[in-house]
Amino acid sequence: MDLLEAIRGRRSVRSYKVDPIPEKKLKVVLEAVRWAPSWANTQCWEVIVVRDQQTKRKLVDTLSKGNPSREAILQAPLTLVLLGIEGRAGFYKGEVCTEKGDWYMFDVGLAMQNLCLAAHAMGLGTVIVGYFDAAKVAEILQVPPGRAVVAMTPLGYPKEVPPPPKRKEIEEFVHYEEYGSR
Amino acid sequence: MDLLEAIRGRRSVRSYKVDPIPEKKLKVVLEAVRWAPSWANTQCWEVIVVRDQQTKRKLVDTLSKGNPSREAILQAPLTLVLLGIEGRAGFYKGEVCTEKGDWYMFDVGLAMQNLCLAAHAMGLGTVIVGYFDAAKVAEILQVPPGRAVVAMTPLGYPKEVPPPPKRKEIEEFVHYEEYGSR
Numbered sequence: 001m002d003l004l005e006a007i008r009g010r011r012s013v014r015s016y017k018v019d020p021i022p023e024k025k026l027k028v029v030l031e032a033v034r035w036a037p038s039w040a041n042t043q044c045w046e047v048i049v050v051r052d053q054q055t056k057r058k059l060v061d062t063l064s065k066g067n068p069s070r071e072a073i074l075q076a077p078l079t080l081v082l083l084g085i086e087g088r089a090g091f092y093k094g095e096v097c098t099e100k101g102d103w104y105m106f107d108v109g110l111a112m113q114n115l116c117l118a119a120h121a122m123g124l125g126t127v128i129v130g131y132f133d134a135a136k137v138a139e140i141l142q143v144p145p146g147r148a149v150v151a152m153t154p155l156g157y158p159k160e161v162p163p164p165p166k167r168k169e170i171e172e173f174v175h176y177e178e179y180g181s182r
Numbered sequence: 183m184d185l186l187e188a189i190r191g192r193r194s195v196r197s198y199k200v201d202p203i204p205e206k207k208l209k210v211v212l213e214a215v216r217w218a219p220s221w222a223n224t225q226c227w228e229v230i231v232v233r234d235q236q237t238k239r240k241l242v243d244t245l246s247k248g249n250p251s252r253e254a255i256l257q258a259p260l261t262l263v264l265l266g267i268e269g270r271a272g273f274y275k276g277e278v279c280t281e282k283g284d285w286y287m288f289d290v291g292l293a294m295q296n297l298c299l300a301a302h303a304m305g306l307g308t309v310i311v312g313y314f315d316a317a318k319v320a321e322i323l324q325v326p327p328g329r330a331v332v333a334m335t336p337l338g339y340p341k342e343v344p345p346p347p348k349r350k351e352i353e354e355f356v357h358y359e360e361y362g363s364r
Contacts, residue, residue, distance in 0.1 A: 003303040041347045109291020121185040165223045
């Protein structure tokens with residue numbers, strides 16, 4: 001699929017078919033994570049692939065009751081949980097070097113976008129879920145200290161693809177030469 | 183350009199031609215930012231396009247002396263500075279709702295990856311720079327409170343494209359069903 005078409009066409013999919021995903025497609029999605037850029041090439045992410053329905057049920061319990069992604073996680077054949085490796089991005093010689101502290105959120109964001117685009121290019125849906133009890137997810141998936149549970153997404157064939165939510169116009173978020181200058 | 187080819191082929195480019203960029207290409211890059219996903223579609227980012235050589239020189243002074251991206255920013259015809267809008271992503275009914283606080287770093291990461299891929303698809307180079315004095319950049323670009331200067335990248339035609347830095351194998355960062363299970 002054409003890159004720009006993928007960027008414009010990707011939607012947050014909250015309704016999935018139960019059909020399994022070929023291993024080959026999963027591998028391409030993981031390759032997309034692999035090739036994301038990162039702070040000094042620290043590649044400060046890990047991925048947990050969850051297929052077990054009982055584990056998915058436990059994950060869903062860490063989301064708030066009204067979250068529409070609960071059903072999505074249960075429907076789709078698998079869920080990918082992205083972790084950040086702490087203490088690498090945003091560090092120089094072992095010390096935090098910007099006022100933002102650890103940069104794993106930024107780098108996991110880069111990797112997640114590659115993941116979502118690659119999935120979309122192969123006809124698969126994703127929806128980024130970040131609103132859950134990360135401590136409980138860490139317990140369920142045996143995530144050790146030093147690894148932060150950042151976000152998860154179901155991965156599967158979309159049953160319904162929603163229309164794009166409204167976007168700001170370019171003029172609304174772009175400035176020239178300095179802030180406030182359109 | 184094919185999406186997967188773009189993901190694999192994108193490099194961090196630190197050497198640029200001075201050739202200007204057609205407005206049309208810049209617009210496509212900004213459209214790519216526009217279509218990134220974000221927390222509850224908050225689109226919590228802004229972009230400052232800097233072409234003025236004197237401003238670029240000031241920006242470069244906020245990077246550490248040895249940073250190889252200094253020269254890149256001076257060479258490339260323009261630099262894009264990405265801001266995060268504080269207090270939107272990671273919030274529910276006005277309150278922080280995860281232990282990670284503000285999620286703008288994650289969402290700006292998603293947008294930045296779209297930007298880098300779209301640039302690459304049009305033959306343009308980028309290199310994400312996050313290691314600088316953000317307070318000084320905010321002062322130079324008149325960025326108001328409530329907006330965080332997150333990262334910048336030069337944008338231009340590559341003079342040299344470096345070979346890909348080594349990546350972890352998939353087996354090194356992917357787990358199945360729970361952490362530690364390969």
